[in-house]
Amino acid sequence: MSAAPETSRGTIMWWGFTRRCPRCGSGHLFHHYLAMVPDCPRCRLHFEREPGYFAGALAINIMATGGLFAVSFVVALALTIPEIPVVPLLLILVPIALFGPILFYPFSKTIWIAVDRGYLQRLDPSERADEHFGRKPGGRGPGG
């Protein structure tokens, strides 16, 4: 009789940053670059626990891409002041602002799920039972 070993928070976060399932580490969580599967193909973890669940992913995406934009802007200004090259700067910063959130979108989702599972989640008893077996017996999760 062996229970599944507890996954460390570092491992959970690493799986999140590498677009893998934060429960089992499986990849292949996206149909296309932006389209995430509803459940993990290996452990059947249902990712969107409730409506609005991915608002946290939106916040992570805004912080990451906004942070990259702000740091790039400040560093470029600090390095070039007083002769600021406006056009080259725009050629770098505008694509960061436009495409950064799109490129980071899948990572923000898996990172959010990892943060939720690693640090925020307090499972109710039926969800805790599902964790032991690794699969949800029914089609729907509790509270859904």
Ligand SMILES: [Zn+2]
């Ligand atoms: Zn999984």
